[in-house]
């Protein structure tokens with residue numbers, strides 16, 4: 001009897017010490033102002049400062065294991081054990097490998113094995129056909145659609161509008177099976193039916209001409225340039241610079257239509273011309289002459305008209321002065337009226353102007 005009493009006493013003592021120590025603790029420190037964390041599946045409500053707890057842990061809420069997932073807590077996702085795994089049925093003609101529990105599948109259905117088909121409806125260019133066959137594996141009768149061939153049975157082309165030089169034509173053909181009409185464009189030929197060329201502007205030696213032709217079908221006009229004509233050489237040399245004993249002269253021919261220079265060249269005096277010039281100069285030294293009078297004198301000497309003319313024209317002669325000298329020489333041995341003297345000078349080959357100048361120079 002003594003022993004249980006002592007045990008009891010010692011327990012009371014321990015409790016007493018605890019209570020006293022708690023009281024003492026409460027007197028020296030402030031009590032904990034708890035900061036509670038909510039209870040979880042595995043832990044009760046707990047103070048984050050002092051670790052004190054209140055109540056019990058909530059405990060997991062288990063969802064059963066499935067084919068692919070182990071037993072799992074719906075609150076904290078904790079797991080226990082393993083997934084169960086699928087219960088497969090092998091694939092057949094129409095169904096892939098399938099789980100009898102969750103209906104998950106893997107791979108493809110094997111498909112029927114059909115050795116022979118019977119055509120029920122023939123496919124055409126535009127309509128589907130139908131065929132039937134029996135599966136050698138499962139014995140099922142399978143009906144399949146056969147796609148349209150798209151291959152029309154065309155007729156020959158029929159031209160519905162002839163193409164012209166400038167306009168497209170068209171042609172069509174018909175499918176004997178489906179009756180559809182197919183139309184196609186025929187490109188324009190571009191081959192115009194032109195008229196003869198007709199001159200619309202005459203070409204000259206200075207301007208190009210043009211000519212036209214017109215398509216009798218579409219009216220298209222084509223224009224072409226006609227080259228300039230060549231100049232017409234008059235083959236008449238005109239001296240533009242007279243030659244002298246020391247320098248060449250220049251001469252040119254012209255186009256008889258437009259007057260443009262056609263040929264141009266330099267030339268020198270011939271020996272005959274040089275002699276004619278010397279002769280003319282010697283005449284002028286002791287006598288006055290008109291231009292035509294001097295040419296005539298040289299012709300009289302036996303020079304040709306051309307040579308005589310060239311020789312006289314290559315000299316630098318003041319014909320007015322010659323007229324004055326001539327007038328004086330007449331007056332030296334005969335009397336003349338003014339008009340008589342003028343007539344005489346004109347008779348000698350002077351122009352009226354030269355004659356009047358000469359007559360005035362000698363005092364009339």
Ligand SMILES: [Zn+2]
Nearest residue numbers: 032034047050
């Ligand atoms: Zn606390």
Ligand SMILES: [Zn+2]
Nearest residue numbers: 041060073076
């Ligand atoms: Zn849990």
Ligand SMILES: [Zn+2]
Nearest residue numbers: 067086099102
């Ligand atoms: Zn499953």
Ligand SMILES: [Zn+2]
Nearest residue numbers: 093112135138
């Ligand atoms: Zn089958």
Ligand SMILES: [Zn+2]
Nearest residue numbers: 125152175178
């Ligand atoms: Zn067709």
Ligand SMILES: [Zn+2]
Nearest residue numbers: 165192215218
């Ligand atoms: Zn045309």
Ligand SMILES: [Zn+2]
Nearest residue numbers: 205231255258
């Ligand atoms: Zn010309």
